[in-house]
Every structure is written in structure tokens, then in C-alpha cells.
Amino acid sequence: MTTLLLKNILLDGRTTNILIKDGLFADLNAAADAAADSIYDASGEAIVPSFFNTHTHAAMTLLRGYADDMELFTWLNDHIWPFEAKMTAQDIYNGSRLAVLEMIRSGTTFFCDMYWMMEETAKAVEEMGIRAALGVTLMDRLGEEKIAADLRFLESWKSPCANRVELAIAPHAVYTAGPELLERCAQAARSNGQRLTIHVSETRQEVEDCIRARGMSPVRWLDKLGVLGPNVIAAHCVYVDPEEMDIMAERGVTVAHNPCSNMKLASGIFPAAKFAASGCNITIGTDGTSSNNNLDMREEMKFASLLAKVSNNSETLPAQEAFKWATANGAKAFGLNAGVIEKSALADAVLLDLSNERLTPNYNLVSNWVYAADSRAISGVLCDGRFVMHKGIVENEEEILAKARESVARLAG
Ligand SMILES: [Zn+2]
Known part of the structure; x- marks a missing residue:
């Protein structure tokens, strides 16, 4: 059993001592002299839940700034996919470590990925101490041999850190995975007890093409194929009508909203107010x-x-709700008792330095955290009851950056 005592820490507006035991919050009102293996004096710091990033492509850090300012299909076909074809296992590992470093530094302790060579990203996550559901990407263009091998990998692979790292099945989208592959993915996810994550209705073109090819919109098409269920995380969902929202809510689907990407690629505006009212779990x-x-x-x-x-209007998606989408709702989608600072919850959290100018004055910490701060305010990050960033330091940072630069020199050179 390992224990950690956080002394004099601000939690929900009051100063307390928090005892963490075996990766869980054991006591939120511990005595100042409670016995613990290690003690951290958090005077001048506040604790808030860490982030759960429910849709990303981690190793794409190597492509940061490589191709900007174009629409989705040109961007994918002419730039991203040709670059990715050159990436080796070492590159995926290096890019994933860079991603995990950035996530830790910005307060994220869990991500749901969708990419290639997931055993490499798994290694990075296992070593660096955070959590992930790693989506093995499937598309028709991979060919039957590769698809069959990936499905076997999904069925048999287990992380040595199984409490932190799991696989997910990730058919890319309805325009890259046909009905047979989508049905196989849904079946595999059910029989392996895994989550299924997929891009859904990201652009108007995707929806129009799907209606032309399948006679119905992507959400209806996925529902017809039996894909939608409580294990599904649907990314983007920009062009979803109210009836489709009802279908998604009824099936228990989680939505992963990606506002920056949708704005940068000019994909469209996520219908946040309508989705919030639909009963879907939004992350x-x-x-x-x-x-x-x-x-x-x-x-x-x-x-x-x-x-x-x-x-919509200025009352839509208040700070507290946006914070919940980014924390507790994400944890819930992956069956984790986390994203909250509560007794028995997983001890995944961010420590904030209250002397940071953007947290001053501190009328409302959540408001400051959502609207005012940046990640410089983060002094520490805990995952599974362990510091993954301690007093501003993440282990091996210099080496991680050097390795990422090495990969990029080869790939882009
Ligand atoms: Zn994506």
C-alpha cells in the first residue's frame, strides 16, 4: 500500500488535507499529521480534477504545423496520409511521448486515441504514468490481411498496466469503413468488451455523401448496422439533427466535441445547446x-x-458545465470513477498555483480555470495517486523533445 498526504490544499473553496491511498482519494478531511509514505505541502495550491481528452491522434504531434489552413479532405488526402505512410514504429513512439508530455503539462491524465501501431503509444503511456484507451484504426483500404491481423491484436493484446491502458476499436469513419467492416468492428468491440470510437458527421460533405451512398445520414446508417451502443464514442457530430440526437441518447452513445478542430478546418458549428438538452453524454x-x-x-x-x-446565447454552456464535459463526463464514458475529487474516486488531479496572475483574484476558481488561466498555472499533476508532474517537472522532458526532433528531421527531411 502506498499513501500520499497533500497538506493545506484548497478544495472547493476550503483548505484541507487529502490522503491518497493505493491510487484512490481515501480521505478528503485527513488529519494534518496523518501517517503517509510521502507528504506534499500544497500551501498556496488548489486541487481540481484532471482532464479526460476523449478524441485525439496522439502521435500526430509530429505533424504539428506541417499542413495548415485547408479543408478536411484536401488536408487528409494530399498532406496527412502521405506523411503518415512514412512513419515507423519509432516515430509513433517518439510522437506519442511528445503528446503525453504535452498532455501532462496541460493537466490531462487520460486520452482516447485513434491511430496506428498502438503498441508504441501504449509503451509511452505505460512509462509516463497516465491513462489511455488506444483506438486501433480500421479502414477498408488497409486490406483484409491487415484488418484480420488488427482484429486478432485487439482480441489478444493486454497491457502490463491494464488498470491504466486499454485498447479500443476505431473504425475511422463511414466514408472509410464500409458496412461489412463496421459490423465486424461492432461485433469485435462487443465480444472483447471494448469501446468503439469513430468520426461521425464531421462535415456537411460526409453527411451528403453518406445519404447518396447509403440512403441515410451517418448516425442513422450506424444505427441500422447495429454499431451504436453505450460503448461508442462518436467524435465531432457537427451535423446531427434532433432525431439523430434522440437515437444517440437512447443508445447511450458518448459524444466527443472537438471545437478547435471543427473551427480550424471550418467543418462547422457543433450544436451544443441542442446536444446538451438531448441527454447524450457530452465530452x-x-x-x-x-x-x-x-x-x-x-x-x-x-x-x-x-x-x-x-x-446560441451567452447563457449557453457555462464554465461549470464545460468543465464537467472535459472531466467527469469523459471519465464516465470510459467507465472510470474519476474526473471528480471525491472519496474512493481515482486520484487523478491537477494542482493549481494560486499565486499565478491569471488565478488572481480568485472569486470563482472554475471560472478562472475555464476562461482566464493557461497551463502555466499548473504546478503538479497526479494520476493513479502518483505525481506525473511534480513542482513543474515532468521526467525525461529534454530527452523526449530531442527524440521527437530526431523523428521529424528524418520524416520531413
Ligand atoms: Zn479525429
């Missing part, structure tokens, strides 16, 4: 760093809230 994702271009969930919350307001 936030950053998408990859070549359509964002960072993995900063705090920034993403602010964009989500501002976009919701400008497309």
Missing part, C-alpha cells in the same frame, strides 16, 4: 495536433463554451 476532445494545433484541454473548454455562446 471534449482536442483532436490531433495538426488540426488544433495543441492538446490543451483547458483551452478546448474555453473554445467549447465560447462557440456554444456565439451560436
